[in-house]
Amino acid sequence: MGRFRHLARLLAASAFGAALAWTPCAVTAQGAPGVGGGGMSAPRSGPGAREDRRSFGGQIGGRMNLIGPPTTETGPTSGLPATELPSNSMFTPERLDRIAPSVIDGIKMPKLDPRGPLRAPRPADMPAAPAPAPMEAALPSPALTAPVVKQPLALTATFGENDAKVPGGVKWRVFTDQPDANGEHLLVAESNDAAPRFELDPGNYIVHAVYGLVSAAKFVTISPTTPSAQKLVLNxxxxxxxxxxxxxxxxxxxxxxxxxxxxxxxxxxxxxxxxxxxxxxxxxxxxxxxxxxxxxxxxxxxxxxxxxxxxxxxxxxxKAAPVTLRLVDRPGGPELGDTSWTILTPGGDVIRDSIGALPKIVLAEGDYTAIARHDGRMFQRNFAVKTGVEEAVEVEAR
Structure with a gap:
């Protein structure tokens, strides 16, 4: 009986010593970064519980292991190696697309494609949208595919109503009948021929002809089946x-x-x-x-x-002739510079008044008076102009 009591005391002492050996490890785990809550976590029990052979007392709470690098072990819970401290994942540049798909706090995480942006997954029960039926190209109507056949337009111009044709010198222009947004008609064709021939699309046009200072315009219609000929009258x-x-x-x-x-x-x-x-x-x-x-x-x-x-x-x-005027100090002498001139008719009408030398001047046949002003003095002479006789008139300064 005493032997059994001694054995019981030894077992109790061993259990107490084991409890003391776990206590420091539990405190260390609580002080590590990312540990959630105070105190030790209760040991797991029940189905699925496994024995933790590492020298840690209790479990680490929080979600640090959820956003950090995934562990290599599988199962509902995994312990941390005794030689490593958990990384502070909140400050580690981890990509979300490196996290393996899993269920976190009851939320199903989507499958993230590291090659592209995040995309919401398509529910499995949602039926795929049917592919749109290929659209058949509308067949153009035969009227649109038929080529537009140009038709000739022959133009002629006559003098008045006597049907005498204009031999040349006419500038022909063909414009659209409708103006554009600026109010101008688009030029379609032009020619300098006396009787031009234009190839035009069927439709309405304005034909304009210019002959010197004379012009005429006419509206014409080009038929899609027959040639056209038009005549413009230039008076x-x-x-x-x-x-x-x-x-x-x-x-x-x-x-x-x-x-x-x-x-x-x-x-x-x-x-x-x-x-x-x-x-x-x-x-x-x-x-x-x-x-x-x-x-x-x-x-x-x-x-x-x-x-x-x-x-x-x-x-x-x-009935006129050119005249040259010269102021000289003697007949046939050199011309005196810095001279101003005034030419008058016998009735006193001024024909020409110049400041400085007067070049050759053409005067009608008749009588005139030339007045020269030089160095504050005035000199004059009467002369006559005869048709076709060019003359040099000298005024003597005396």
Whole structure:
């Protein structure tokens, strides 16, 4: 009996010593980073419990092992190696896509693809959406696929209503009949031929013809099946002007013409500074022509008629001559510089007033007075101009 009591005392002492040996390890585990709650966790029991052979007293609470690197052991719980401390996963740059799919606190984690962004998983019970049926391309109507056949448009121009064809000099342009957003019609084709031929798409157009200062326009429609021919009437005539002085022709640079026309009682200039020999294509009608020889008073005015489809040649004869003025101290002497001039008619009309030397001047036939001003003094002389006789007039300073 005493032997059994002694054996019981030895077993109790061993149990007490084992309890003291576990206590320091439990405190160390509680003080480690990430340990949840105070005190030791109760040992697991029941089905599925396993023996922990490591020198730790109790279990570590919290979720540190859930967001840290996964352990190699399997099962509901895994112990930490005695030689390692748990890593502080809250400050470790771990990617979420490195966590193995699992159930955390009853929440099913999605399967994360490390190669792409996070995507919500498709529920297994959700039926897949049927693939859209391939759309059949609508077959174009035969009218749209049929090629557009261009049709020819032949154009001619005539003088007036006498059907005399314009031999040339017409500028043809074809525009769209509808303007764009800027109010302008799109240019489709153009030609300088006397009788052009255009290949155009069926539709409506505006044909515009310009012959010198004459123009005409007409709306035309191009049929999709038949060619078209159109005639435009240009009520125009031609005029060519030339100038003479006596029986001689002066240099073209010295003569010019200005044409004007009466429009509703008001004279409007039609052409200015026209040189001799230039062909003018004008609307038929009456014109007033002013011919200037030089830039003084040698002018000739005439009224003439331009007929449709006819060329009118008009010659203007001037009665004038160029004159050169010189101030000298003696006849035939050198010209005195820094001289101003004034040319007067016998009636006192000023023809020319210059500051400084006066170059050659063209004056109409007649009598004149030349006044020279030099060095605060005035000198004058009367002289006459005869048609076609160029003369040098000397004024003596005395």
């Amino acid at each position: 125009a005539g031609g005029l060519r002007l030339s100038g003479f002085v006596g029986e001689h022709t002066p240099p073209d640079r010295d003569i010019s013409f200005t044409l004007s026309r009466d429009e509703g009682g008001v004279m409007h200039a039609v052409a200015e500074k026209v040189k001799p020999g230039v062909l003018l294509r004008l609307p038929a009608g009456s014109y007033h022509v002013v011919s200037n020889y030089g830039d003084a008073n040698a002018t000739v005015e005439v009224d003439l008629q331009v007929a449709a489809g006819k060329l009118t040649n008009a010659q203007v004869h001037h």
